[in-house]
Amino acid sequence: MKLMVIDGNSIVNRAFYGVSQNLSTREGLPTNAIFGFVNILLKLLEEEQPEGLAVAFDLKAPTFRHLAYEGYKAQRKGMPEELAVQMPVLKRLLDAMNIRRYELEGWEADDLLGTMARINGEEGGQTVVVTGDKDSLQLITDSTTVKLVSTRMGRTTTRNMTPEVFREEYGFDPIHIIDLKALMGDTSDNIPGVKGIGEKTAMALLAQYPSIDDLYAHLDTVEVKPAARKKLVEGEGDARMSYDLATIRCEAPMDFHPQDTLRQPFHNDELYQLLLELEFSKLIDKLGVRPTSTPVAQAVEETPEIRVEGVYLTGEEQLAQVLPKWQAAQYVVVLPLPNLDGVTVSLSEGDKDWLYDVRSSRYEGDYQAFLAQLFGPGVKKVAHGVKELCEKLLEEGIQGEGFVFDTQLAAYLLDPTAGSYDLSKLSMQYFRKELEESRAWRDEEAFGALSDQVKAQAKWYADNAFIEALYEKLAPQLDELGLTKLLQEMEIPLCSVLANMERRGVLVDKGALSRFGEMLTGRIADTQKEIYAQAGEEFNILSPKQLGHILFEKLGLPPVKKTKTGYSTNAEVLEKLQYQHPIVSLVLEYRQLTKLNSTYVEGLSKVIAPDGRIHTSFQNTVTATGRLSSTEPNLQNIPVRTALGAEMRTMFVARPGWVLVDADYSQIELRLLAHMSGDEAMIQAFRDGVDIHTVTASQVFGVSPDRVTADMRRAAKAVNFGIVYGISPFSLSQDIHVSVAQAKSYMEKYFAHYAGVRAYMDGVVEQGKSQGYVSTLYGRRRWLPELKSSNFNTRSFGERVALNMPIQGTAADIIKLAMIRVEHRLAQEGLQAQLVLQVHDELIVECPQAEADTVARLLTQEMEGVAQLAVPLTAEAKVGQTWAEAH
Known part of the structure; x- marks a missing residue:
């Protein structure tokens, strides 16, 4: 049988530090490690499809290695409290999933993995040992593969290490990884090795004699510098002790029979209740569990x-x-x-x-x-x-x-x-x-x-x-x-507004949509030809593997990042390479065109109702900030700043004799930042009606406002909005294509001019730590247990949310109140006009041509009058036959 055995401690550590680091229940129980572990497990099961499954864990009690060497793992810090509290819950979850788990006092999980692999191999089975630690590479045999798991930035990658792969990488058989550790030691486990012998020397020695027994038997003739030979002589005792410590024992006294690990159905009720307790709603759906x-x-x-x-x-x-x-x-x-x-x-x-x-x-x-x-x-x-x-x-x-x-x-x-x-x-x-x-x-x-x-x-x-x-x-x-006022005066009244908007829908010009699709198809074909010409051959442009071959092997572009399947060709990589060869920009354009065609032209065509209108569904319980989202289709994702995105808006039209009136808040998040921070310079700039991006550019670049160039303003705009989202110097450098040091300098100059913003940002993070949450001006809360995490990445995520949520959430609250006021006022005035769409900070009303001026004034009045801030809250209304004309 094919058996998969998992190093529980190793994988849960990787889940804790590298996957889903911002999760906890409303009672404050951290759940990121549990959630990450389960998702890694599901990925492993999909990749390997094992018949048997088991998980091994370490116990707190000292093992025979600790008894043999007092310093064994002595330098390791204790398990963080945020992880320790998740371990018993994870084990309960595995039990509810009907997955066999093994623990044995005095023995490490590695020994249990090795023992299970040995027994299964002796019975003719194949074993996959899953771990994040290279210690287990010594277990690789013809019947045992070690699957190395790594996690970074929320992504999990795996790599299968077979005897052939190992030999190609190390130059000797897997069992001799023990000899390597015996010579060079292992700082993670505090295994001493031979003092003064590093990895390079150890590898060179093992290339001559693959075991320490052979090495010490031929120490007089081995090719090595005299100083290293002396270290080997003096350190023989440490080498042999280290060999013993590094050896996984495959004879742990455990009651193990491979057939006991055959995968079984979940304990449905137990698993369902536990997942609810952990608030893993999406996993409930993913696993398909329901109470019986x-x-x-x-x-x-x-x-x-x-x-x-x-x-x-x-x-x-x-x-x-x-x-x-x-x-x-x-x-x-x-x-x-x-x-x-x-x-x-x-x-x-x-x-x-x-x-x-x-x-x-x-x-x-x-x-x-x-x-x-x-x-x-x-x-x-x-x-x-x-x-x-x-x-x-x-x-x-x-x-x-x-x-x-x-x-x-x-x-x-x-x-x-x-x-x-x-x-x-x-x-x-x-x-x-x-x-x-x-x-x-x-x-x-x-x-x-x-x-x-x-x-x-x-x-x-x-x-x-x-x-x-x-x-x-x-x-x-x-x-x-x-939160009662928020529910009764905002969320519940908004329900009927959203229901009315969904029922009304927005009219689509089918002919224009079809023509746009034909134009895209033509541009896709032309771009494809240009790519083939640059590549010198035809290939599947959307295949990362084939594209990687063309870019990095045939055309010789420098690889930015590699994945387990080859070269990375994601957007981030291509944007870094686009000035090095014309094919890269063509590929980026091809991807944009094909996505627009599939998502919007083909996608929208499928959801046009018999009345010729699209009736999107507004979701009011999805985002953590309170913003509305739309589905089936998602009209809030239409590109805003591209020419093609603007052209997409020409597809959305008013009925004959009617027009669309579109009112958009101007820089609402920056105005809220000015109000909430109380920064006098920013407040004055908005009161004076000057362009905030030009003002910022003049301060950041040290020039007078009349000497600010378009590029300077563009960079200042990125700084302004980046600050709202808690951007780092590194991320800003990527956005505006400057060095990290330059981006950091821009941010320092920004804060020197807007000192109140810096004080606000520091204060809101501290407030989040002390209160456990941040809130909008209307009292909407976002709980942030991540701010007290000992994990840097988790804590950094919490800080970014603390900075952004009060501003973005308040903007969401304001647009919701504006929607309620506009809907009420349109009815109160006896107008035929109807609110049909909300996208981020803009509202779109469809009305008879004769009502256009009245509706434009009404929209502006209600949107600007919804909140009293330290700075003007401004909205501009435009009228057009299409959404593009009115935007």
Whole structure:
């Protein structure tokens, strides 16, 4: 059988230091190492497809090596606390995944890996030893491959070391890696080796005699300098002790049978609950785990009866009796059944819980009128996913109103990086203990004995009960953190605005889109011919391997970076090489053209609705900063600064007799930086209405504003916006193509002029450390446990977020409030104009030509009046037949 054995400590260390370094639960438990480990594991399983799988871990107890040599690994620092707390949880996760793990007191994980590989090999199996440490290279045999794992900048790469690969690299057999360490030592394990003998000398010695036994037997005749020979003589004892310490023992006394490691199905419920506890929503979906039980614990008692007075509303007479009760209640919980074919409404009255079930199929009256009353302003409602509910109501011609709480949005505000806010996941997350303690959670047989009607009522009541329980749990937390106003005055009112925008959509000129596609196809073909001419042959331009061969082997360009599969040809590499050969710029252009064609021309064509419009979906629980995102399609990713991007905007048009009015905030993030930092020089520049990039350029380059060139302004613009995003001198140097020292000088001059910005940046990071979070001007929070991490990369990430989130998040809050105000004002003025699109800092309204001037003034007024800052908040509105004309 093919067996994969993993060095658990080695891989978890690489996950901790090199992968996903900015994760923790809302309770503050770091989870980056666990998350990284699982993702590396999934990558390994995909690459190797093993039949058997096992993970070995070290234990704290000293091993026989520590007893033999007191200095063994003595210099190693203890495991960081952020990693130590994750280890027991990782082991629980492996158990839930039904993966065998092995630990043995007095023995290291390496010894267990070697023993498992030996036993499997003796039984005719093939073993893949996975580790990040080269110590295990000695295990390489015809039946054992060592798979080396490395992680850097969040990316994991692997390399398979076979006997052939090893010999090609080292010049001797894998077993003699022990002899190499015996001579040169190993600082990571504090193995001394022979004092004064380094890697170069040791390799030269082993080229003559591949083992220390042979070497010392022929010490008089070995070709080596006299001084080195003397060191070998004096250090023989250390060499032999080091050999012993470096040798992996493949006879650990462990109870191991390869068949025990055959991969098994997950322990579904355990794994699902643990992943929820760790807040790994995306991994739940990726692994495809679901609880095998239905969470009806709060709906079903020990006896098969419903803990609720269930009422089926079948007519308007019954509705007339209960509607006053709903209107008088502090709130009711509403749960729509699919496509609004039914609705359940629940409320508590004294010690009784009432559940009202209304079905369109049995309702003897005007069902749409019932929906209009329920979802009108007269009934205060708690729901889960108000935006989606508003979308369904619009299909019935109803504007949803009266929502006082949204458990989905509340969960998002409390934990904006969770990724998923599904009701069942939140229920498990917040009420897991109650569900585990419930008999109904476990007893599927008892639940199965219930009638279908009772089961249905149980499920509806359970979902309603979960929403109510979440409301009661989350509402006080929002109050405590000052987030209630944000929910009630921004996020919930925005739901109906977004639903209306999605339903309206934006019109697309199919003919223009088709012509644009034809133009792109022609340019792609022309660019392809030019690339082939420069290369002197035809090849697959989109193949990194074939492109690498052309650039670095045939044309002789200097390789910037290599990957495990060959030369890197990513955009970063090509941008560094584009001035060294004309083919590089052509390849970059070819990639841009093909991406535009596939993503937008072909992609947009597929999502144009029968009404000729594109109805993107605005996501309001995705980004950690509070910004909206759009999907199916993503209209926020259309290139902004390129000519082709501008041409893409010509595809989006107004209907005949109408126009588009586009209003865009001017430099909103820099204006917010001025306001939040209180920097007097920056504030004055904005108040005076001067060009901030020109002012910055004059200070950075030491020239008067009238002598600032276009290149100087462009560099200053990169500095201005880079500061907002916490850019480093290295990153700035890459952006504006100067040396790191020059970029650092620019930043120092910037801070010398804008001293208030430097003080603000230092202060916001310190505030984030002390509070554990940063926030926007409107109170939106982003939790930052990364700021207290002992890991430099993790801490640096936290600092960048601390610098950026308050500004970008406040910009997001402002545009949301502007959307609410614009939607309300358009309706208030009785205009036909409709808000149809939001992209970053701009709003697009479609209106009749006759309303254009009125709408342009209205848009500007509402966007500029949404917040009072220390500097003017300015927006400029333009009118055009297409988005490009109005932008």
